[in-house]
Amino acid sequence: MVGHTSHIYPFSDDAKEIARERCQHVLFTLLFGAEVLAPVALEHGGRVLDVGCGPGSWIEAVKSRYPATEATAVDYHPTYTPAPDSGITFTLGDVLEGLPFPDDHFDLVHHRAMILAIETDEWPRVIAELARVTKPGGWVQLTEAHLDIHARLGMTPRLRVWNEKVVRGTVLEIGADPDVAPKLAAHAAAAGLGGRVTRVAPAHLARSGAGEIGRLMAADFLAVIELLAPRIAGNDATPAQVMLWAESVLNEAEWHEVYFNFYATVAQKPGGGVVEGAAVGGS
Numbered sequence: 001m002v003g004h005t006s007h008i009y010p011f012s013d014d015a016k017e018i019a020r021e022r023c024q025h026v027l028f029t030l031l032f033g034a035e036v037l038a039p040v041a042l043e044h045g046g047r048v049l050d051v052g053c054g055p056g057s058w059i060e061a062v063k064s065r066y067p068a069t070e071a072t073a074v075d076y077h078p079t080y081t082p083a084p085d086s087g088i089t090f091t092l093g094d095v096l097e098g099l100p101f102p103d104d105h106f107d108l109v110h111h112r113a114m115i116l117a118i119e120t121d122e123w124p125r126v127i128a129e130l131a132r133v134t135k136p137g138g139w140v141q142l143t144e145a146h147l148d149i150h151a152r153l154g155m156t157p158r159l160r161v162w163n164e165k166v167v168r169g170t171v172l173e174i175g176a177d178p179d180v181a182p183k184l185a186a187h188a189a190a191a192g193l194g195g196r197v198t199r200v201a202p203a204h205l206a207r208s209g210a211g212e213i214g215r216l217m218a219a220d221f222l223a224v225i226e227l228l229a230p231r232i233a234g235n236d237a238t239p240a241q242v243m244l245w246a247e248s249v250l251n252e253a254e255w256h257e258v259y260f261n262f263y264a265t266v267a268q269k270p271g272g273g274v275v276e277g278a279a280v281g282g283s
């Protein structure tokens, strides 16, 4: 992979952000019902890699469910220190520069919530890099939120403005792709990965009436807006005014049953024998 240094990821790895990412892990797991969605047998071992691992929530869950695996986590910042007896290895590495692993090495490569870390045009190269380090017959698992608001009871003018200007507008301004989630399967296909299966899970944004998922979504919504408030405010408002706006949009979102769709795509590197059927439905 040719070196590349344009990093757009806007968040730090301070304690508040790490706490947000841990909550987001619970959200993803509740939405899809399991950490490992690819039909890969890990009971008797196998090499598993988590790319852009953040605080290591996913790799820790996988290692504790499948203790015989060789578990590796990589991030471009020192976001994670595995406990000495965890059996997990953390390595510094940058998916945009090329991962520090040989070709054809892992049985499962996981890449999740990286939407703000990858420029729109970089996705094909990143998925190709994930495919490179995956063994023939191994699997890549990609999970992202589609950053486009839907409202079961209809969009209001204010929700439309919020969606276009804040949700999608801010992501586009960063240089990222708000619509990458529904494109994951196409990116996987372009990287030569087969056996693609995609599952779409809607997540309501509501502090009450939508259970734990709704609460986690609402908390994440406010946390992300707070992080991006100076950027959203620009010259027209203050970050405090943006937060007041966000609170009132959240109330309106609850009344109109707003939800985001989350996508999980699994795809298999050709070769190494065929595995019948995937653990997730859809196409």
Ligand SMILES: C[S@@+](CC[C@H](N)C(=O)[O-])C[C@H]1O[C@@H](n2cnc3c(N)ncnc32)[C@H](O)[C@@H]1O
Binding pocket: 007, 009, 013, 021, 022, 024, 025, 051, 052, 053, 054, 055, 056, 057, 058, 074, 075, 076, 077, 079, 093, 094, 095, 096, 097, 111, 112, 113, 114, 117
């Ligand atoms: C929103 S967090 C997601 C963490 C984790 N994947 C999860 O789902 O819990 C994004 C992570 O990607 C990391 N990251 C951003 N750009 C990266 C890059 N070019 N290479 C590797 N990691 C990167 C950040 O440091 C951060 O830990």
